[in-house]
Amino acid sequence: QQPVQSPQAVILREGEDAVINCSSSKALYSVHWYRQKHGEAPVFLMILLKGGEQMRHEKISASFNEKKQQSSLYLTASQLSYSGTYFCGTEIRWGNTGKLIFGQGTTLQVKP
Amino acid sequence: NAGVTQTPKFQVLKTGQSMTLQCAQDMNHEYMSWYRQDPGMGLRLIHYSVGAGITDQGEVPNGYNVSRSTTEDFPLRLLSAAPSQTSVYFCASSRPPGNTGELFFGEGSRLTVL
Numbered sequence: 001q002q003p004v005q006s007p008q009a010v011i012l013r014e015g016e017d018a019v020i021n022c023s024s025s026k027a028l029y030s031v032h033w034y035r036q037k038h039g040e041a042p043v044f045l046m047i048l049l050k051g052g053e054q055m056r057h058e059k060i061s062a063s064f065n066e067k068k069q070q071s072s073l074y075l076t077a078s079q080l081s082y083s084g085t086y087f088c089g090t091e092i093r094w095g096n097t098g099k100l101i102f103g104q105g106t107t108l109q110v111k112p
Numbered sequence: 113n114a115g116v117t118q119t120p121k122f123q124v125l126k127t128g129q130s131m132t133l134q135c136a137q138d139m140n141h142e143y144m145s146w147y148r149q150d151p152g153m154g155l156r157l158i159h160y161s162v163g164a165g166i167t168d169q170g171e172v173p174n175g176y177n178v179s180r181s182t183t184e185d186f187p188l189r190l191l192s193a194a195p196s197q198t199s200v201y202f203c204a205s206s207r208p209p210g211n212t213g214e215l216f217f218g219e220g221s222r223l224t225v226l
Contacts, residue, residue: 002154032214041202042155044214087154099170100145100215104154
């Protein structure tokens with residue numbers, strides 16, 4: 001089942017902050033975050049593992065609440081280059097096989 | 113480094129035609145997968161493989177077949193194309209699931225079914 005991302009779209013001015021949330025109805029092993037620019041392939045930002053620490057990528061950080069099956073992506077002091085669509089991918093483990101299921105995406109537009 | 117290579121980049125098919133989307137990776141990754149991307153739907157998993165000879169279904173497998181005869185290649189077959197299969201298709205690879213790692217995506221293949 002697809003995780004649910006919120007909000008669906010965000011418009012910011014340069015320097016403003018944003019939070020993107022990702023929720024799953026299933027117990028999660030890990031959460032991935034990717035960013036996709038228009039017409040390009042998704043690019044990896046970070047992974048959060050069950051029991052792991054909060055991760056950072058430049059001025060972008062993320063947290064993972066295992067009990068609530070939720071992850072949040074924090075974009076601070078946003079830059080024009082942050083514009084794009086952000087996807088969370090959730091991994092549910094059974095046996096030795098994991099598969100990554102993505103949310104529907106959150107479109108972020110940063111204006112000057 | 114080539115990474116993940118998808119061919120073709122663009123394809124137009126008529127309803128009922130068959131075709132194969134090719135995917136090859138040169139990183140010796142055991143895990144490979146196919147996603148389709150439609151507006152507002154995000155990336156949906158079609159099929160995935162955790163190693164040569166092993167494949168499994170994802171969220172939207174109907175109408176697609178896969179096989180994994182080598183570590184490097186993971187082709188996606190459409191046996192009888194339908195307009196609902198118009199989409200952008202991404203192939204991805206990663207290290208084994210036991211060492212959770214990032215997905216490396218190909219550049220995508222844009223398919224239009226008339």
